[in-house]
Amino acid sequence: MSEQAFDTGLSAEQLDPERPRPIETPWGMMALYRIDGRVHCVQAFCPHLEGPLFEGSLAGNVITCPWHAWRYDVTTGERVDLFRARFGDAARGLARCEVSVGPRGTLLLRRA
Numbered sequence: 001m002s003e004q005a006f007d008t009g010l011s012a013e014q015l016d017p018e019r020p021r022p023i024e025t026p027w028g029m030m031a032l033y034r035i036d037g038r039v040h041c042v043q044a045f046c047p048h049l050e051g052p053l054f055e056g057s058l059a060g061n062v063i064t065c066p067w068h069a070w071r072y073d074v075t076t077g078e079r080v081d082l083f084r085a086r087f088g089d090a091a092r093g094l095a096r097c098e099v100s101v102g103p104r105g106t107l108l109l110r111r112a
Contacts (some may be wrong), residue, residue: 005100005108007033012039012107016018020054020063020074027111030097033074035061040074041097041109053094077112 006025012034015021020031022044029044031054040061046053051067059063061075071081077094097109 002027002109006065006097007101007104007109008109010107011105012037012052012101015039018058020058022054025097027095027097030109032099032107033058033061033063035075038075039099039107041099042072042074042077042094043096047092047094061064 008023010021010032015032015034017034020033022029022031026068030041031044033040044054045051046065046067048065048068048070053063053065053072056064056066058089061073062071062080063074064071067087070079072078072094077096079093096112100108102108
């Protein structure tokens with residue numbers, strides 16, 4: 001993986017706090033979430049069966065996959081539902097990117 005930052009071309013103000021914004025990156029499809037004034041970036045598809053996680057319901061900082069209701073904390077990428085221990089490695093967390101603001105005021109991503 002490259003240590004280079006990926007410039008999204010978007011500012012935090014362009015993100016809707018009510019819904020994630022999917023975006024193609026060098027690391028695949030990711031989704032940007034604006035929660036309490038901070039931007040978080042996690043993979044856009046559920047690691048379970050590739051459900052469109054970014055289309056799920058967001059409650060606070062937890063996104064629920066619309067296919068099988070697996071739940072993840074988008075601020076940490078960790079799975080948070082009660083069945084986590086039952087699935088072992090399948091319960092792995094989400095891939096994440098660190099988010100910063102570049103000199104042009106746009107969001108920069110680096111793989112976490």
